[in-house]
Amino acid sequence: MTAESLFAECIIPGCKQPVTDELTPCQTCRTIFGPMLHEADRPPSYTAADLAERDAGTAAA
Template sequence: MTALGLFVDCVLPGCASPVASVGEVCGGCRTAFGDQLRATGRPALTADEVAERDRSTRLAYGRRGFA
Protein backbone atom coordinates (compact mmCIF):
# COMPACT_ATOMS: atom_id res chain seq x y z
CA MET A 1 0.00 0.00 0.00
CA THR A 2 1.25 3.49 -0.73
CA ALA A 3 2.40 5.76 2.07
CA LEU A 4 -0.79 7.78 2.07
CA GLY A 5 -2.96 4.68 2.23
CA LEU A 6 -5.24 5.92 -0.55
CA PHE A 7 -4.21 3.31 -3.08
CA VAL A 8 -2.69 -0.15 -3.07
CA ASP A 9 0.20 -1.32 -5.24
CA CYS A 10 -0.20 -3.12 -8.55
CA VAL A 11 -0.62 -6.87 -7.96
CA LEU A 12 2.33 -7.79 -10.18
CA PRO A 13 5.48 -8.56 -8.16
CA GLY A 14 8.03 -5.77 -8.25
CA CYS A 15 5.58 -3.07 -9.36
CA ALA A 16 4.68 -0.36 -6.88
CA SER A 17 2.39 1.66 -9.15
CA PRO A 18 -0.89 2.57 -7.47
CA VAL A 19 -4.21 0.96 -8.33
CA ALA A 20 -7.68 1.51 -6.90
CA SER A 21 -8.18 -1.92 -5.34
CA VAL A 22 -6.26 -5.00 -4.24
CA GLY A 23 -5.62 -7.52 -7.00
CA GLU A 24 -5.66 -5.04 -9.89
CA VAL A 25 -2.93 -4.60 -12.49
CA CYS A 26 -1.78 -1.03 -13.20
CA GLY A 27 -2.02 0.59 -16.62
CA GLY A 28 1.76 0.58 -17.06
CA CYS A 29 1.95 -3.17 -16.54
CA ARG A 30 -1.04 -3.71 -18.84
CA THR A 31 0.79 -1.75 -21.54
CA ALA A 32 4.13 -3.47 -20.91
CA PHE A 33 2.78 -7.02 -20.76
CA GLY A 34 -0.19 -6.67 -23.12
CA ASP A 35 -1.60 -10.01 -24.22
CA GLN A 36 0.65 -11.89 -21.80
CA LEU A 37 -1.81 -10.91 -19.04
CA ARG A 38 -4.90 -13.07 -19.16
CA ALA A 39 -8.09 -12.95 -17.16
CA THR A 40 -8.92 -16.12 -15.25
CA GLY A 41 -12.02 -17.42 -13.57
CA ARG A 42 -10.28 -17.20 -10.19
CA PRO A 43 -10.95 -14.34 -7.78
CA ALA A 44 -8.35 -11.60 -7.43
CA LEU A 45 -5.68 -12.11 -4.79
CA THR A 46 -6.47 -10.69 -1.37
CA ALA A 47 -4.13 -8.27 0.41
CA ASP A 48 -2.96 -11.13 2.67
CA GLU A 49 -2.26 -13.39 -0.32
CA VAL A 50 -0.28 -10.65 -2.06
CA ALA A 51 1.72 -9.97 1.13
CA GLU A 52 2.56 -13.67 1.55
CA ARG A 53 3.56 -14.06 -2.10
CA ASP A 54 5.74 -10.95 -1.95
CA ARG A 55 7.34 -12.07 1.32
CA SER A 56 8.39 -15.39 -0.18
CA THR A 57 9.58 -13.68 -3.37
CA ARG A 58 11.76 -11.27 -1.36
CA LEU A 59 13.23 -14.22 0.54
CA ALA A 60 14.05 -16.01 -2.72
CA TYR A 61 15.62 -12.87 -4.19
CA GLY A 62 17.68 -12.42 -1.02
CA ARG A 63 18.98 -15.98 -1.23
CA ARG A 64 20.09 -15.31 -4.82
CA GLY A 65 21.74 -12.00 -3.90
CA PHE A 66 19.21 -9.79 -5.75
CA ALA A 67 17.94 -7.92 -2.71
Template sequence: MTASPNLFADCTLPGCPNPVAAAGQVCGACREAFGPMLQPARAEAMTAEEIAHRDGAVRDIYAARIPDHAAGAAEPVPASTPDRDGEVQA
Protein backbone atom coordinates in the same frame (compact mmCIF):
# COMPACT_ATOMS: atom_id res chain seq x y z
CA MET B 1 -3.40 -7.85 7.68
CA THR B 2 -0.85 -5.12 8.10
CA ALA B 3 -1.84 -1.50 7.84
CA SER B 4 -0.70 0.13 4.63
CA PRO B 5 0.53 3.71 4.71
CA ASN B 6 -0.65 4.11 1.11
CA LEU B 7 -4.10 5.30 0.16
CA PHE B 8 -4.15 2.92 -2.80
CA ALA B 9 -2.98 -0.67 -3.16
CA ASP B 10 0.07 -1.38 -5.30
CA CYS B 11 -0.24 -3.13 -8.65
CA THR B 12 -0.35 -6.88 -8.11
CA LEU B 13 2.60 -7.61 -10.38
CA PRO B 14 5.73 -8.18 -8.27
CA GLY B 15 8.00 -5.15 -8.20
CA CYS B 16 5.49 -2.69 -9.68
CA PRO B 17 4.68 0.13 -7.24
CA ASN B 18 1.99 1.79 -9.36
CA PRO B 19 -1.26 2.44 -7.48
CA VAL B 20 -4.48 0.63 -8.33
CA ALA B 21 -8.01 1.06 -6.98
CA ALA B 22 -8.12 -2.30 -5.18
CA ALA B 23 -5.67 -5.02 -4.15
CA GLY B 24 -5.28 -7.71 -6.77
CA GLN B 25 -5.68 -5.38 -9.76
CA VAL B 26 -3.05 -4.73 -12.42
CA CYS B 27 -2.09 -1.15 -13.30
CA GLY B 28 -2.54 0.36 -16.74
CA ALA B 29 1.21 0.53 -17.40
CA CYS B 30 1.58 -3.22 -16.82
CA ARG B 31 -1.49 -3.95 -18.97
CA GLU B 32 0.03 -1.88 -21.76
CA ALA B 33 3.51 -3.37 -21.33
CA PHE B 34 2.45 -7.01 -21.21
CA GLY B 35 -0.67 -6.82 -23.39
CA PRO B 36 -2.27 -10.19 -24.13
CA MET B 37 0.61 -12.03 -22.42
CA LEU B 38 -0.89 -10.90 -19.09
CA GLN B 39 -3.38 -13.60 -18.19
CA PRO B 40 -5.15 -14.20 -14.86
CA ALA B 41 -3.75 -17.19 -13.00
CA ARG B 42 -7.09 -17.85 -11.33
CA ALA B 43 -10.65 -16.56 -11.33
CA GLU B 44 -10.43 -14.39 -8.22
CA ALA B 45 -8.01 -11.51 -7.74
CA MET B 46 -5.34 -11.99 -5.07
CA THR B 47 -6.09 -10.38 -1.73
CA ALA B 48 -3.71 -7.93 -0.09
CA GLU B 49 -2.74 -10.65 2.41
CA GLU B 50 -1.95 -13.13 -0.35
CA ILE B 51 0.15 -10.54 -2.18
CA ALA B 52 2.02 -9.67 1.03
CA HIS B 53 2.67 -13.38 1.70
CA ARG B 54 3.85 -13.96 -1.88
CA ASP B 55 6.24 -11.01 -1.83
CA GLY B 56 7.37 -11.27 1.81
CA ALA B 57 10.30 -13.64 1.30
CA VAL B 58 11.77 -11.60 -1.54
CA ARG B 59 11.28 -8.34 0.37
CA ASP B 60 13.06 -9.83 3.41
CA ILE B 61 16.02 -10.94 1.28
CA TYR B 62 16.29 -7.50 -0.35
CA ALA B 63 16.14 -5.84 3.08
CA ALA B 64 18.89 -8.14 4.39
CA ARG B 65 21.15 -7.23 1.46
CA ILE B 66 20.81 -3.47 1.90
CA PRO B 67 23.57 -2.09 4.17
CA ASP B 68 22.21 -0.53 7.31
CA HIS B 69 23.70 2.96 7.06
CA ALA B 70 21.41 4.28 9.77
CA ALA B 71 23.00 1.94 12.33
CA GLY B 72 26.50 3.22 11.52
CA ALA B 73 27.57 0.28 9.37
CA ALA B 74 30.68 0.80 7.30
CA GLU B 75 30.36 1.92 3.71
CA PRO B 76 30.63 -0.93 1.21
CA VAL B 77 34.18 -1.63 0.16
CA PRO B 78 34.66 -1.20 -3.57
CA ALA B 79 35.65 -4.36 -5.40
CA SER B 80 39.36 -4.62 -5.94
CA THR B 81 40.54 -4.79 -9.52
CA PRO B 82 43.72 -6.29 -10.92
CA ASP B 83 46.25 -3.85 -12.41
CA ARG B 84 48.03 -4.36 -15.72
CA ASP B 85 50.39 -6.90 -14.13
CA GLY B 86 47.46 -8.90 -12.80
CA GLU B 87 48.11 -7.91 -9.20
CA VAL B 88 45.05 -7.08 -7.19
CA GLN B 89 45.03 -3.56 -5.79
CA ALA B 90 42.99 -2.90 -2.72
Protein backbone atom coordinates in the same frame (compact mmCIF):
# COMPACT_ATOMS: atom_id res chain seq x y z
CA MET C 1 8.65 6.58 8.61
CA THR C 2 6.18 5.30 6.07
CA ALA C 3 2.56 6.29 5.67
CA GLU C 4 -0.25 4.01 4.63
CA SER C 5 -1.26 4.55 1.02
CA LEU C 6 -4.80 5.47 0.09
CA PHE C 7 -4.51 3.11 -2.87
CA ALA C 8 -3.62 -0.55 -3.23
CA GLU C 9 -0.50 -1.53 -5.19
CA CYS C 10 -0.39 -3.29 -8.55
CA ILE C 11 -0.74 -7.07 -8.34
CA ILE C 12 2.40 -7.67 -10.46
CA PRO C 13 5.34 -8.65 -8.19
CA GLY C 14 7.79 -5.79 -7.69
CA CYS C 15 5.48 -3.09 -9.08
CA LYS C 16 4.46 -0.40 -6.59
CA GLN C 17 2.13 1.64 -8.84
CA PRO C 18 -1.17 2.57 -7.17
CA VAL C 19 -4.40 0.96 -8.37
CA THR C 20 -8.01 1.31 -7.30
CA ASP C 21 -8.63 -2.46 -7.12
CA GLU C 22 -5.98 -4.40 -5.17
CA LEU C 23 -6.17 -7.47 -7.40
CA THR C 24 -5.60 -5.78 -10.77
CA PRO C 25 -2.46 -4.73 -12.65
CA CYS C 26 -1.72 -1.03 -13.14
CA GLN C 27 -1.95 0.62 -16.55
CA THR C 28 1.84 0.60 -16.94
CA CYS C 29 2.00 -3.19 -16.44
CA ARG C 30 -0.97 -3.63 -18.79
CA THR C 31 0.97 -1.70 -21.43
CA ILE C 32 4.26 -3.53 -20.85
CA PHE C 33 2.89 -7.07 -20.55
CA GLY C 34 -0.11 -6.60 -22.85
CA PRO C 35 -1.42 -9.92 -24.16
CA MET C 36 0.55 -11.93 -21.59
CA LEU C 37 -1.97 -10.83 -18.93
CA HIS C 38 -5.22 -12.80 -18.79
CA GLU C 39 -8.21 -12.31 -16.53
CA ALA C 40 -9.75 -15.36 -14.94
CA ASP C 41 -13.51 -15.85 -14.65
CA ARG C 42 -13.19 -17.12 -11.08
CA PRO C 43 -12.65 -15.07 -7.95
CA PRO C 44 -9.04 -14.99 -6.73
CA SER C 45 -8.03 -17.52 -4.12
CA TYR C 46 -5.59 -15.16 -2.42
CA THR C 47 -5.71 -11.92 -0.47
CA ALA C 48 -3.61 -8.77 -0.43
CA ALA C 49 -1.84 -10.17 2.66
CA ASP C 50 -0.97 -13.35 0.73
CA LEU C 51 0.51 -11.24 -2.06
CA ALA C 52 2.53 -9.13 0.39
CA GLU C 53 4.00 -12.30 1.92
CA ARG C 54 4.77 -13.70 -1.54
CA ASP C 55 6.53 -10.49 -2.62
CA ALA C 56 8.50 -9.92 0.60
CA GLY C 57 11.57 -11.76 -0.69
CA THR C 58 11.59 -9.83 -3.96
CA ALA C 59 11.25 -6.53 -2.13
CA ALA C 60 14.06 -7.45 0.26
CA ALA C 61 16.41 -8.21 -2.61
